[in-house]
Amino acid sequence: MILVKRNVDAEAIYKEVAALMVERRQCVALTGAGVSAESGIPTFRSKGGLWEKYDPIEFASIEAFRKDPSKYWSLRGEFIKDYDRYQPNKAHLALAELEKRGIVRCVITQNIDGLHKKAGSKNVIEIHGNLMEICCLTCGKEYKAPNIPEEMPPHCSCGGILKPNTVLFGEELPADVFMKAKEASAGCKIMLLVGTSAIVQPAASLPYLAKQNGAKIIEINIENAFPDADYFIMEKAGTALPNVVGEIDKIRRVNLI
Numbered sequence: 001m002i003l004v005k006r007n008v009d010a011e012a013i014y015k016e017v018a019a020l021m022v023e024r025r026q027c028v029a030l031t032g033a034g035v036s037a038e039s040g041i042p043t044f045r046s047k048g049g050l051w052e053k054y055d056p057i058e059f060a061s062i063e064a065f066r067k068d069p070s071k072y073w074s075l076r077g078e079f080i081k082d083y084d085r086y087q088p089n090k091a092h093l094a095l096a097e098l099e100k101r102g103i104v105r106c107v108i109t110q111n112i113d114g115l116h117k118k119a120g121s122k123n124v125i126e127i128h129g130n131l132m133e134i135c136c137l138t139c140g141k142e143y144k145a146p147n148i149p150e151e152m153p154p155h156c157s158c159g160g161i162l163k164p165n166t167v168l169f170g171e172e173l174p175a176d177v178f179m180k181a182k183e184a185s186a187g188c189k190i191m192l193l194v195g196t197s198a199i200v201q202p203a204a205s206l207p208y209l210a211k212q213n214g215a216k217i218i219e220i221n222i223e224n225a226f227p228d229a230d231y232f233i234m235e236k237a238g239t240a241l242p243n244v245v246g247e248i249d250k251i252r253r254v255n256l257i
């Protein structure tokens with residue numbers, strides 16, 4: 001199922017989008033939960049997501065974590081220990097390919113599962129942090145999931161409590177990381193919005209920043225979330241992105257001849 005703005009048929013829109021990406025390059029991808037869904041990653045906000053079953057303030061706010069980290073760890077611990085089970089899908093791999101081809105400059109992601117890096121993307125800005133990078137709140141010692149102490153909640157060898165490097169409710173985004181995301185958005189010529197509802201601030205401001213600075217916005221999503229997109233491909237990321245890579249490679253082959 002592919003719907004596009006301006007009544008262009010699906011094949012034509014993939015060709016047009018690919019041509020635009022080859023011509024402009026300097027493309028930044030902003031990704032959200034829709035990209036990870038195809039890897040079986042539990043979602044948060046969508047229907048059936050974690051926050052439908054668990055009150056995020058009770059389970060995943062910084063205040064609650066400081067009072068009693070065991071609730072947070074009861075919710076996330078199993079996923080963190082099982083992390084090796086989760087693999088990047090075709091959408092992650094396609095974005096890594098686009099970076100190798102010199103078209104995608106960086107991936108800004110709201111996902112905390114680390115799958116873009118696992119897929120081979122080098123320049124990844126994880127604005128909400130990374131669940132697999134775990135840090136002692138007392139001494140700052142770093143642990144890498146799934147290699148964390150068995151007990152729940154896990155403690156550091158110094159006795160301090162361990163916390164994943166993710167932005168919990170009530171926490172500010174790290175200023176330096178978000179500054180990088182803003183710079184990348186303001187400087188890009190194309191922004192690919194992939195699998196994100198782009199409604200959660202401050203990430204939601206990034207496509208506007210890109211557009212104000214002259215970038216074209218290409219949205220790939222199962223429903224249109226960004227009404228000002230120049231192109232909207234209504235499709236799963238794992239289907240649409242490999243199609244885009246295929247069309248780009250056709251153009252590159254023609255140009256090489």
Ligand SMILES: [Zn+2]
Pocket residue numbers: 136137138139140141156157158159160
């Ligand atoms: Zn410690």
